[in-house]
Amino acid sequence: MSQSALMSPPPTTGQVIRTSLPDTFDGIRYEIGKMVNYVVQAASDPFMIEHTRAIVDNYSQAAAMSGASLAGVDPRGLAMEALETWCRQHYAYVNDPPNIEVIQTPKRMVKQTMIPAEVTRDVMAPIFEAMTIALGPAVAEYEVPGLTAGDCDEGSTLMNAHCAAWGNGSSEMSAGETDNRIRPIRFRFGGNGGTLHHVWARPYLGEQGIDSDLTEPGYNLGDYSKFEQYEEVEVKL
Amino acid sequence: MSSLGLEKTSKMDYDLNRLTERVLDARTDHIYFDFSRVIGPQYAKMVEGFSTAEGNRIAAHNNKTLFLEAIDLWCRKRLGAAQEASGGKKIQDPRDAIVYAMKPWYEALELDNPSEYKMKRREPAPIYVGDEADAVATMMGLVACLDITPMRFVFGGRKENGKDSYERVWAKIKADGNWYDSDIMTQGVLGDRPDFPHYKEVEVAL
Numbered sequence: 001m002s003q004s005a006l007m008s009p010p011p012t013t014g015q016v017i018r019t020s021l022p023d024t025f026d027g028i029r030y031e032i033g034k035m036v037n038y039v040v041q042a043a044s045d046p047f048m049i050e051h052t053r054a055i056v057d058n059y060s061q062a063a064a065m066s067g068a069s070l071a072g073v074d075p076r077g078l079a080m081e082a083l084e085t086w087c088r089q090h091y092a093y094v095n096d097p098p099n100i101e102v103i104q105t106p107k108r109m110v111k112q113t114m115i116p117a118e119v120t121r122d123v124m125a126p127i128f129e130a131m132t133i134a135l136g137p138a139v140a141e142y143e144v145p146g147l148t149a150g151d152c153d154e155g156s157t158l159m160n161a162h163c164a165a166w167g168n169g170s171s172e173m174s175a176g177e178t179d180n181r182i183r184p185i186r187f188r189f190g191g192n193g194g195t196l197h198h199v200w201a202r203p204y205l206g207e208q209g210i211d212s213d214l215t216e217p218g219y220n221l222g223d224y225s226k227f228e229q230y231e232e233v234e235v236k237l
Numbered sequence: 238m239s240s241l242g243l244e245k246t247s248k249m250d251y252d253l254n255r256l257t258e259r260v261l262d263a264r265t266d267h268i269y270f271d272f273s274r275v276i277g278p279q280y281a282k283m284v285e286g287f288s289t290a291e292g293n294r295i296a297a298h299n300n301k302t303l304f305l306e307a308i309d310l311w312c313r314k315r316l317g318a319a320q321e322a323s324g325g326k327k328i329q330d331p332r333d334a335i336v337y338a339m340k341p342w343y344e345a346l347e348l349d350n351p352s353e354y355k356m357k358r359r360e361p362a363p364i365y366v367g368d369e370a371d372a373v374a375t376m377m378g379l380v381a382c383l384d385i386t387p388m389r390f391v392f393g394g395r396k397e398n399g400k401d402s403y404e405r406v407w408a409k410i411k412a413d414g415n416w417y418d419s420d421i422m423t424q425g426v427l428g429d430r431p432d433f434p435h436y437k438e439v440e441v442a443l
Binding site: 013014016047092093094095096097098099100102108111112114115116118119120122123124125126127129130131135138142144145147148149150217 | 264265267270272274275276277278279280281282283286287296297298299304307310311313314315319338339341342343345346347349350351352354356359362381382383384386443
C-alpha cells in the first residue's frame with residue numbers, strides 16, 4: 001500500500017474513492033491514516049472553520065442569554081462542549097456494511113445536516129405517506145432534523161475535525177500569546193484481547209484529554225467505555 | 238445438484254446466484270449506501286419523537302428494527318405491492334427508483350451551502366415493473382448497507398413428486414435479535430409471512 005494513497009486529498013463533492021484493503025493490520029493503519037488526514041484537511045478548510053465558529057458563537061450567545069456567566073470559563077472548554085453538543089444533535093450511529101469500510105469526509109457529513117427538510121421528506125415520501133395514515137396530520141408538522149450517519153470511525157473523525165477547525169484562520173498570534181485552539185487532538189482506540197475495535201475522539205485542553213464518544217447516546221464529555229487496552233493516535237496539526 | 242437441492246438448470250437456482258450478487262453489489266454502491274443512511278436513521282428519529290410524545294419512548298439509537306422497517310416500508314411503496322399508479326415512467330431496474338429518490342439530495346449536497354437548495358417540480362415517481370425477485374434482493378442490499386444481518390432468501394412453494402417447486406421468494410432478516418419476514422411484493426407489513434406448504438431458506442453470505 002503506497003503512502004501516496006494514504007495521504008491523498010479527501011474526495012471532493014460527489015467523488016467516491018474505492019480502495020481494496022488487506023485484511024491485516026495494514027488495513028487498519030490505512031483507515032487510521034485516512035481519519036487523521038481528514039481531520040488535518042478539515043482544520044484548514046474555510047467551510048469547516050466558519051461552521052465551527054458559528055456553532056460556538058451561537059452556543060455562547062445562548063448561554064449568555066440564559067443568564068449563565070461565562071467569566072473565567074476556558075473558551076476551549078466551552079467550544080468543545082458546544083461542538084460536541086452540535087455533533088450529538090446531528091450525528092446518528094450506524095454500522096458499516098459487513099466487510100466494507102466506509103469513511104466520509106467530515107465536510108460531507110456536515111453538509112448532509114444542511115440539506116433542506118423538504119428534500120429529506122421527498123426522499124422519504126412513501127414513509128411519510130404511511131406515517132400520516134397511521135398517525136394523522138401531526139406527521140405534516142413533524143420537524144425533520146438535519147442528520148448525518150456513520151460508524152465510530154466517522155463519528156470520531158467528525159468530532160475531531162470540528163475541534164481541529166475551531167479557532168483556525170484567526171489572526172496570527174503574537175509572541176507569548178496563548179494558543180486558544182483545541183490542541184492536541186487525538187483519536188483514542190479501545191479493545192479487548194489484543195485487538196482495537198472501537199475509536200472515539202480525544203481532544204485535549206492542555207495536558208488534559210477529554211474523551212468524546214458520539215456513539216454512546218448517554219455519555220457526557222469525558223465519558224468513555226472500559227476496555228482492556230487503549231491507544232492514542234495524535235493528529236499532527 | 239446445487240447447494241439449494243435444486244437441479245442446476247432450474248430457474249430458481251439461476252436466480253439465486255444473480256439475486257445474491259445483487260445483494261452483495263448493493264453494499265458497495267454509494268447510492269444504496271447513502272439512501273439507507275438517510276431513511277433508516279430519519280425514520281428511527283421520527284418514531285422516537287412520536288413515541289416519546291405518546292409516553293412510550295422507542296429509542297432511535299442504532300435501532301436496526303426501525304431501520305429495517307423504514308426500508309421495508311419504502312420498498313413496498315416504490316418497488317412492491319403497495320405501489321400506487323403515479324403516472325411515472327416504467328422502470329425495470331429497482332436501482333432507478335432509488336436514483337430518482339436521491340436526485341434532489343445529491344443536487345443539494347453539490348452546493349457549497351446545501352440549505353440554499355430549492356426543490357424543483359419533479360416528474361412522478363417511477364413505477365417498477367421489473368422482476369419481483371430483483372426488488373426483493375434490492376431491499377436486502379439496502380438492509381445490508383446498515384449491517385442488519387444475517388439475512389436469508391425464503392423460497393415458498395411445494396414439493397411435487399419429491400422435487401421442490403418454488404413460486405415465490407421474499408426476505409427474512411434478523412434485526413436486534415429477532416427474525417422478520419419481509420415480503421414487499423404482497424400487501425401487508427414487515428413480519429407477515431406468506432403461507433406455503435413448503436419453504437426453503439438460503440442465507441446470503443455477506
